[in-house]
Amino acid sequence: MRDALYEFAALIGGKLNVASASRLGDLLGRGMWRMLPSRRALAVSAIAERLGVEPDEALRLARESFRHNARSFIEIMLTRRMDLRFIRERLTFADPERVRFLAETPRPVVFATAHLGAWELQAGSLNVYPGKRKVIVVRRPKDRALHEVMTRLRTRPQVDVVPHRQAVMPVLRTLRKGGMAAFLVDHNCTRDEAVFLPFLGRLAAVNVGPALLAVRAGALVVPGFLVRSTGNGYVQHFDEPLDTETLQGDRDARIAATAAFYTEAVERYVRRFPEQWFWMHRRWKTRPPEEDALSPS
Incomplete structure (x- = not known):
């Protein structure tokens, strides 16, 4: 029964256009605001603490989030609708020259993005790089049927979707052939996956x-964020790449420097577009x- 509901939702959703998806999203957001009081309180508190804003402003930003x-x-x-026509009509590139560079470079590219703006549409925006193999790394939901539907919706020609715990070999194969890999890098994670770095004024597991x-x-690491703009449009931002081959130190130092690079980029964009980040997380x-040693026994 649940499988059928997911398939039905995907079928109906496939008929949405940008305007109707926006209206439906606004309606869903208002419902979530009313029905998830603990997440609402978490978002308001986090915004007030991490951004240092007044309570009324924190409430407004949380509601928008x-x-x-x-x-x-x-x-x-x-x-699946994000073809080149969709991109021409709906997307503006903040730095078109950087897009051209990324399309032409023979180097492997790792895109680091976050739960900010239209993050689900980032997969479709990779269509501006025809001829390059792409892989998108996602966290697999516990619900198998939901995972299968979401994977099908995200998968495109030349774009593979892999769960993060099975990503090592598919990503390395893609990158070593000059392809691209995209990651959401602002999840909380377990200690064994993490390095602890400052994020919005407090150490976070990265x-x-x-x-x-x-x-x-030996990839280029490119922070990229698809931010919503007026009139149901989007602006694609790409920051200056980090060339991991130029980093100094041993492997652990280079890994830590790379993680710090994309964490700092996420923080800049969260501060710039706070209403578009996933504060309920x-x-x-x-x-x-x-901190365990400092906690009372």
Whole structure:
């Protein structure tokens, strides 16, 4: 029964256009705001603490964050529609020269993005790089049927979707052939996956997996964020790449430097577009080991 519901939702969602997806996302966001009081309180508290804003402003940003993130959930239905026509009509590139460079470079590229803006549509935006093999690394939901539907919606010609715990070999094969790999790098993660780095004024567990794979492949690391703009449009931002082959030190030092690079990039964009980030996520849940020693027994 649940499988059929997911398939039905995907079928109906496939008929959405950008405007209807936006309206549905706004409606869903308002419903989530009312029905998830603990997540609402978490978002308001995190915004007030991490951004240092007044309570009224924290409340406003949190409400907007729910709306934007609900739109992101709905926009997975639009991923298959992101052909070159969609990109020409809906996307503006903040730096077109960088897009051309990334399309022409023979070097492997690791895209580091976050739960900010239209993150689900990032998969479709990779269509601006025809001829390059791409792999998108995702966290697999516990629900098998949901995972299968989401994977099908995200997968495109020349774009593979792999769960993060099975990503090492597919990513390395793609990168070593001059391809591209994309990661969401702002998840909380377990200690054994993490290096602890400052993020919005507090240490956070940062997944080193993308950094490790980028260093092993000698890749360029490019922070990229698809931010919503007016009129149901989008602006694609790409920052200056980090060339992992120019980093100094041993492997651990190069991995840590790469993880710090993309964490700092995420922070810049969260501060710039705070209403579009996923504040309801328990980003600082995993704590560094030294805090255990300071906790009362």
